[in-house]
Amino acid sequence: MAKPKVAVYWSAACGGCDVKVLDTNEKILDIAAAVDLLFWPIALDFKYKDVEEMADREIDLCIINGGIRNSEQEHIVKLLRRKSKVVAALGACAISGGIPALANLYDAQSILDYVYHKTTSIDNFQGPLPQPEYDAPEGRLTIPKFYDSVFALDQMIDVQYYIPGCPPPPSLIVKALTAFLQGTLPPPPATVAGEGSVCDECPRERNREAKVKKWKRIAQFTPPADTKKCLLDEGFFCLGPATQAGCEALCIKANIPCEGCMGKPQGVTDRGSKMLSYIASLTDASTEEEAKKILNDVVDQAGLLYRFDLPKSLIGGRRKE
């Protein structure tokens, strides 16, 4: 029987998701033996032209990591969608924009201006910005158009499966690929992750009576001597209760509060507001005024509550400078 055909692509990504595919360790050999890899820029030398020449729906499974930040990425993911039977979004960037979508707080112009004119490490004395088209003496050169915002993959194309995390745990990648090979993937759309929230996988225990007088920064962090004490109860922004399970609470086991990379749990619409309601109910204030004051002391709420999912949030992004 012919082997299933698989493609892997990255758009606005860091490479971490691709590395996690390789981090499946010796299983990568089984995976490589079980499928035909048709496209995987980080690992194999296939070109966009090779994808264009494929028949429609030729790829059985296309795994895409990274959000959509420019016109080339939009073009390639739409092309891959056409060439694929099943598309899976791998990692926070593809699922909900991820860290690069923190840029959605600014428009394209202010990002370009800062990066190419104002950073201390740049010496752009003539001041040009990258142009989508440039007429070199030998011919026209083109680069993609830089969009005003980052988009999640399913804001551009239909996505059947989601493998969350930043980066996703290799165990989930193996779980998804094994199910794909055995034909046991659940009906789409579906998320391949754990059950419940990160709190359900965390060795620490929430104390329902806990109250927080002052929310602290992780710079002030010394792990509570009692390894059972919940970090949220201790006044740290631990996004565990508003984060999809599946990472086995890796960060908390290393004494780092959860930053929410696994995305929102099933059934939650807006993760930031869900988390904010936990924070508000834990805040020890007798009046609304006092509560506001305590919460206003938190530096960079957007970056803490929506670190991985601004394109999918109700607040959307963009703040005026």
Added chain:
Amino acid sequence: MKSVKSMQRISIDPITRLEGHGKIEIFLDENGEVVNAYFQVPELRGFEKFCQGRPVEELARIVPRI
């Protein structure tokens, strides 16, 4: 400078087996000799901008995703 009309172009798009995005355009003259080559980076995410104003200790959790 050779005339643009006679230039042949080889596009390497994308460059592969490295971390990051890039393409290379190579221009050849009528004898197949390389006249010029351009390395282009079709990618920007803007970490320089969106890291500004965030708590410094959070950067240790943000910039590993560059």
